[in-house]
Structure formats: C-alpha cells, structure tokens
Amino acid sequence: MGLNWFLHLLAFSVFTSCLLVQFEGVRAAVGIPTSSLHINRVSDNSDLPDLYEASVLELQEGLDAGHFTSVDLVKAYFARIDEVNLKGPALRAVLEMNPSALEQAAALDAERRRSGKRSLLHGIPVLLKDNIATVASEGMNTTAGSFSLLGSVVPDDAGVVKRLRAAGAIILGKANLSEFAHFRGNLASGWSGRGGQNTNAYFPNADPCGSSSGSGVSASIGLAAVTLGTETDGSITCPTDHNNLAGIKPTVGLTSRAGVIPISEHQDTVGPIVRSVSDAAIVLSIIAGKDPNDNFTLSQPDPVPDYTQALNKRSLVGKRIGVPRQVFLDDTGLDPSVLAAFEEALDTIRGLGATVVDPADLPSAQEILDSNNETVVLDVDFKIQLNAWFEALLENPSGVRSLADLIAFDNTNPALEEPANFTSQSDFLEAEATTGMTAAYFQSLAFDKELGATRGIDAALQSFHLDALVLPAGGLTTVPAVPLGFYPDNVTIGSAGPLTVYPAPGVPFGLSFLGTAYSEFDLIGFAYAYEQKTMTRLARKAFPDAIPKTQLKDVVDR
Numbered sequence: 001m002g003l004n005w006f007l008h009l010l011a012f013s014v015f016t017s018c019l020l021v022q023f024e025g026v027r028a029a030v031g032i033p034t035s036s037l038h039i040n041r042v043s044d045n046s047d048l049p050d051l052y053e054a055s056v057l058e059l060q061e062g063l064d065a066g067h068f069t070s071v072d073l074v075k076a077y078f079a080r081i082d083e084v085n086l087k088g089p090a091l092r093a094v095l096e097m098n099p100s101a102l103e104q105a106a107a108l109d110a111e112r113r114r115s116g117k118r119s120l121l122h123g124i125p126v127l128l129k130d131n132i133a134t135v136a137s138e139g140m141n142t143t144a145g146s147f148s149l150l151g152s153v154v155p156d157d158a159g160v161v162k163r164l165r166a167a168g169a170i171i172l173g174k175a176n177l178s179e180f181a182h183f184r185g186n187l188a189s190g191w192s193g194r195g196g197q198n199t200n201a202y203f204p205n206a207d208p209c210g211s212s213s214g215s216g217v218s219a220s221i222g223l224a225a226v227t228l229g230t231e232t233d234g235s236i237t238c239p240t241d242h243n244n245l246a247g248i249k250p251t252v253g254l255t256s257r258a259g260v261i262p263i264s265e266h267q268d269t270v271g272p273i274v275r276s277v278s279d280a281a282i283v284l285s286i287i288a289g290k291d292p293n294d295n296f297t298l299s300q301p302d303p304v305p306d307y308t309q310a311l312n313k314r315s316l317v318g319k320r321i322g323v324p325r326q327v328f329l330d331d332t333g334l335d336p337s338v339l340a341a342f343e344e345a346l347d348t349i350r351g352l353g354a355t356v357v358d359p360a361d362l363p364s365a366q367e368i369l370d371s372n373n374e375t376v377v378l379d380v381d382f383k384i385q386l387n388a389w390f391e392a393l394l395e396n397p398s399g400v401r402s403l404a405d406l407i408a409f410d411n412t413n414p415a416l417e418e419p420a421n422f423t424s425q426s427d428f429l430e431a432e433a434t435t436g437m438t439a440a441y442f443q444s445l446a447f448d449k450e451l452g453a454t455r456g457i458d459a460a461l462q463s464f465h466l467d468a469l470v471l472p473a474g475g476l477t478t479v480p481a482v483p484l485g486f487y488p489d490n491v492t493i494g495s496a497g498p499l500t501v502y503p504a505p506g507v508p509f510g511l512s513f514l515g516t517a518y519s520e521f522d523l524i525g526f527a528y529a530y531e532q533k534t535m536t537r538l539a540r541k542a543f544p545d546a547i548p549k550t551q552l553k554d555v556v557d558r
C-alpha cells in the first residue's frame with residue numbers, strides 16, 4: 001500500500017450513500033447502553049463527561065443541567081488542541097481556532113438560559129475541514145490548506161455552516177486536510193502547505209488518511225465535539241476508517257456543497273465524522289436539506305428524515321446484506337487481520353438477525369476496477385469549478401484567480417508550498433490541460449453513473465434482493481468503502497509517505513454499509529445495530545502522549 005493507494009479513482013461514489021462504523025474481530029467487553037438517547041447520564045458536577053469520548057447527548061445533558069457551559073466547552077477544547085497540535089506529539093490536526101468562538105458560546109449560553117436550546121447542536125463546538133467556508137469577518141480563513149488562499153474573503157458562509165449556525169452550533173475552528181482535498185498531486189495524505197503533516201493519534205506518525213484527515217484525528221481524541229469532512233472519493237470514509245470513528249458519506253445532493261472549495265459537483269459531498277452513529281445521525285439531520293445555492297440538493301426527497309429515529313438496535317432483523325467480494329478481493333493489500341475481522345463481522349451481522357448474501361457481486365465490478373472514467377470527469381470539473389471559486393472571492397491577497405495562477409503561485413513559493421518531498425502538482429497540471437465539457441466528458445459522466453449505480457450497486461441490490469452491501473475498507477481503492485478493528489501489535493510497519501507509516505500496531509480499520517441513493521436512514525440503522533453490539537471504538541485508545549489531559553473540571557468556574 002504505497003503513497004498512492006488512496007488516490008485511485010472511484011466510479012460510483014456519486015450515487016451512493018455510505019456509512020462507516022468501526023468493528024473488530026476481538027469483541028470488546030463493553031456493555032451496550034439500553035437507550036440510545038440517554039447514554040452515560042451526567043449525574044452531578046463531579047461526574048462531568050470525559051471529552052475524549054463525550055457524545056452530543058451527554059454534552060446537552062450537562063449543559064441543560066448547568067453543570068458546565070458552552071464557554072467551558074470551548075475553553076476545554078481549545079486547551080486540548082493546544083496540548084497536542086503543535087506541542088507533544090504535534091499531530092497537526094487543526095489549522096485555526098475561531099477567535100469569535102468564546103463570544104458566540106457566551107451568547108448561546110445566555111440564550112439557553114433565557115429560552116432553551118434551539119436543537120441538539122445548540123452550544124456544541126464543531127470543527128470544520130478547511131475547505132468549508134466561513135465568513136472572513138468572523139476571523140477565520142478558508143484555504144483548503146493552501147497559502148494561495150490565505151486572507152481571501154469568501155462571499156458567504158457555506159450552506160452547511162448556515163444550517164449549523166441556525167441550529168446554534170459553535171464553529172470551533174478549521175481542521176487540517178490533504179491540501180485541496182487531495183486533488184493537487186501525488187502527495188502523502190494529511191499534508192498541506194499551511195498545516196504541515198497531520199498524523200494519526202493511534203501510533204506515532206501513522207497515516208491519518210485523508211483528505212479529511214484533521215477532522216478525523218480531531219474527532220478521534222476529542223479535540224471537538226463534532227467534526228465535518230467532505231468526500232469526493234474516500235475522503236470521509238478513509239479517515240473514518242483510520243481513526244476509529246463513525247462517519248457518513250451522504251448521497252451527493254443530500255448536503256449542500258455551496259461554499260465548499262470544490263473538486264467536482266458530481267461527486268463532492270459533506271458529512272459528519274464523529275465518534276458514534278448516534279452523533280452522526282444528529283449532525284446529518286441538521287446539515288442535510290435543500291439549498292438554493294446548490295441545485296443538486298433540490299431534487300432530494302422531502303422532508304429530510306429525523307435520522308435519530310433510525311437508531312434501533314433491531315434494525316438488522318430480517319434484512320438481507322450482501323458482500324461484494326470481487327471489488328475488494330481483486331484489490332491489493334488487504335491485511336489478513338482485516339479479512340479475519342471482516343469474517344467475524346459477518347457472523348455478528350448474522351447474529352443480529354440478518355441474512356448475509358455472500359458473494360453478492362456488482363455486475364460491473366471488473367469494469368469499475370478498470371475504468372478511468374472518473375478521472376476524466378474530475379479533471380474537467382475541477383478546472384471549471386475551482387476557477388469559479390477563485391473568481392467569486394471578494395479579495396485574494398495572493399493574487400491567485402485561477403488554477404493556472406495557483407500552479408504558478410506554488411512554483412514561485414516553494415518554501416511555502418513545495419518543500420522537499422511535497423512538490424507534486426500532477427493533478428493540477430492534468431486538470432489544467434483539459435479543454436472543457438467535451439463529448440468524451442459527457443460520455444464518461446454517463447459511464448460513471450452506469451457502472452456505479454445502474455449496473456453496479458443498484459443492480460446488485462435488486463438482483464440479490466438486498467437492503468444494503470457491507471464490506472471492509474483497508475486497501476480498497478475503488479469503492480466508497482471502509483472500516484473494521486485495529487492492526488495487531490506485531491503487524492509489519494509500512495511506509496505511507498515521507499513522514500508517515502501505515503499499517504502500524506493499533507491503527508484502526510473499519511466496516512462500511514453501502515446502499516442506494518438516499519438510503520442513509522436504513523444504513524444508519526444497520527450501522528447502529530452493529531456498533532451497539534460490538535462497541536469496538538472503546539476497545540483501544542490513542543497512544544498516551546496523543547491523549548489530551550484537559551477536561552471540563554479544569555475549566556469549569558467553581
């Protein structure tokens with residue numbers, strides 16, 4: 001599994017939704033909460049939630065009871081970021097902290113006291129991947145990790161940020177990422193010019209995967225209550241897989257991409273990267289929905305479901321779950337420990353009342369593995385849409401106004417953007433060489449849909465009468481897939497980049513449930529049933545130096 005394993009292209013992420021949850025072969029000896037919506041109740045001031053693991057509902061309970069405030073939460077998360085981001089293990093997961101966050105938290109605390117909470121995210125600190133726009137007047141930059149966008153002024157908040165703010169969430173800061181969501185070139189995951197190399201919290205210098213690497217690492221050790229990532233091809237699923245998390249890659253068109261630095265409107269999607277399926281359901285219920293500024297969202301089914309209603313431990317009873325063996329067995333590099341854990345997961349799924357149909361191959365599997373149609377589409381879309389991004393900026397101090405300018409900027413600022421081992425701009429150059437929406441482009445777009453959906457996922461679901469597909473993630477490059485356990489302590493440590501290793505002892509891997517467009521509600525139910533049965537996340541923690549020490553008790557005003 002080289003540097004490049006994650007860059008391979010995926011023909012059908014556009015048309016599917018995918019939900020990941022961690023699992024492992026060795027079943028964790030952890031109790032299963034009896035009610036999904038009342039986990040680990042805070043009983044009094046001496047029993048404050050552990051921020052490493054705290055769920056949104058636990059935090060709401062403590063906020064409502066007055067055991068701590070949102071100001072306390074922001075202070076505690078800032079201190080936790082400070083402990084591990086540049087100091088100690090120097091995880092480089094966070095790029096910026098919001099200078100307005102404390103003020104916003106105080107206002108939301110006052111509002112809670114006055115009139116109660118607006119939503120389950122009221123007063124909850126959320127960290128955003130740095131390609132998701134926030135208005136410059138608030139004090140943060142939106143740069144996709146690149147110095148070419150430092151100080152730029154975006155026209156507006158991203159659509160998902162407007163929804164978060166309306167729900168009362170606090171934007172805590174911006175997370176590091178693979179620069180330009182890994183569409184710059186042949187670079188290690190988790191590296192950006194502004195942020196440097198982000199690394200995993202489960203083993204020193206391990207690959208965090210990307211491109212939503214900082215979101216994943218931050219969620220994994222509680223540097224924020226909730227994080228958002230974006231995915232074009234694996235950028236939510238892979239960091240979720242590598243960092244012991246639950247994440248949702250929503251169907252393209254469920255969550256708005258307005259105000260998100262683009263790769264392709266045909267594949268980009270925004271989703272939660274969090275520690276539990278319950279938190280993922282809460283966040284998705286708030287960020288999903290139509291947005292007049294992203295017309296792909298206008299055809300989504302009405303209304304947005306309350307995804308928390310899907311959190312039922314019996315969701316797998318009587319369901320048929322298929323295993324698309326060919327797409328992961330034909331690929332390279334799945335570690336035997338991953339495959340063994342996957343077989344155990346299938347037993348767990350059977351034990352939860354489902355019929356496992358194995359194999360349940362996609363008719364188009366081989367064509368997907370061979371296809372280069374995705375690259376054709378992404379290259380054309382990236383040039384057009386990134387140029388539009390630069391043109392729409394109200395200001396950009398770097399002077400960069402196009403992809404061509406960006407390539408030149410990187411070349412003329414090598415100390416910032418092309419340090420040794422991080423020089424590649426191959427994706428930029430390939431995209432810049434395209435000449436717009438040609439007949440070949442439209443043909444590739446049609447093939448993507450046909451291979452991915454019509455003769456791919458949808459055909460398998462129909463011909464085997466399935467409710468969803470399930471598959472392991474590691475090493476898999478051609479499906480929107482992932483998670484399942486932790487690498488054993490004796491795994492041979494491999495290289496993932498000039499500064500990163502993978503696999504490595506204790507680094508997580510996961511399982512993904514995959515379904516047809518807009519099947520998130522069902523997939524959340526399946527993942528929840530599996531998560532609650534196994535509780536794998538709790539079986540292993542980050543390495544000691546990577547676990548921040550600050551807790552609410554250190555900041556709560558007594």
Ligand SMILES: *[C@@H]1O[C@H](CO)[C@@H](O)[C@H](O)[C@H]1NC(C)=O
Binds near residue numbers: 096098099150
């Ligand atoms: C945003 O970038 C500007 C430089 O243009 C910098 O002065 C400012 O501190 C940055 N904001 C944050 C929150 O880091």
Ligand SMILES: *[C@@H]1O[C@H](CO)[C@@H](O)[C@H](O)[C@H]1NC(C)=O
Binds near residue numbers: 295296
């Ligand atoms: C959707 O939006 C894109 C970009 O703003 C625009 O080019 C396209 O014409 C719009 N399509 C429709 C059907 O409105």
Ligand SMILES: *[C@@H]1O[C@H](CO)[C@@H](O)[C@H](O)[C@H]1NC(C)=O
Binds near residue numbers: 367376447
């Ligand atoms: C696109 O997919 C079709 C169907 O599998 C295939 O025939 C064609 O060669 C692919 N095109 C590219 C550019 O990979």
Ligand SMILES: *[C@@H]1O[C@H](CO)[C@@H](O)[C@H](O)[C@H]1NC(C)=O
Binds near residue numbers: 491
């Ligand atoms: C790791 O240990 C397990 C048993 O503890 C053994 O089966 C496996 O072969 C070992 N793997 C390596 C790479 O040494």
Ligand SMILES: *[C@@H]1O[C@H](CO)[C@@H](O)[C@H](O)[C@H]1NC(C)=O
Binds near residue numbers: 420421497
């Ligand atoms: C570049 O990467 C190689 C290993 O891939 C390493 O040996 C070398 O020291 C790196 N150079 C710098 C300047 O980091």
Ligand SMILES: CC(=O)N[C@H]1CO[C@H](CO)[C@@H](O)[C@@H]1O
Binds near residue numbers: 085086092096194
């Ligand atoms: C919040 C934070 O620590 N941001 C840092 C991210 O990394 C860059 C590069 O080292 C620093 O300049 C930021 O201060």
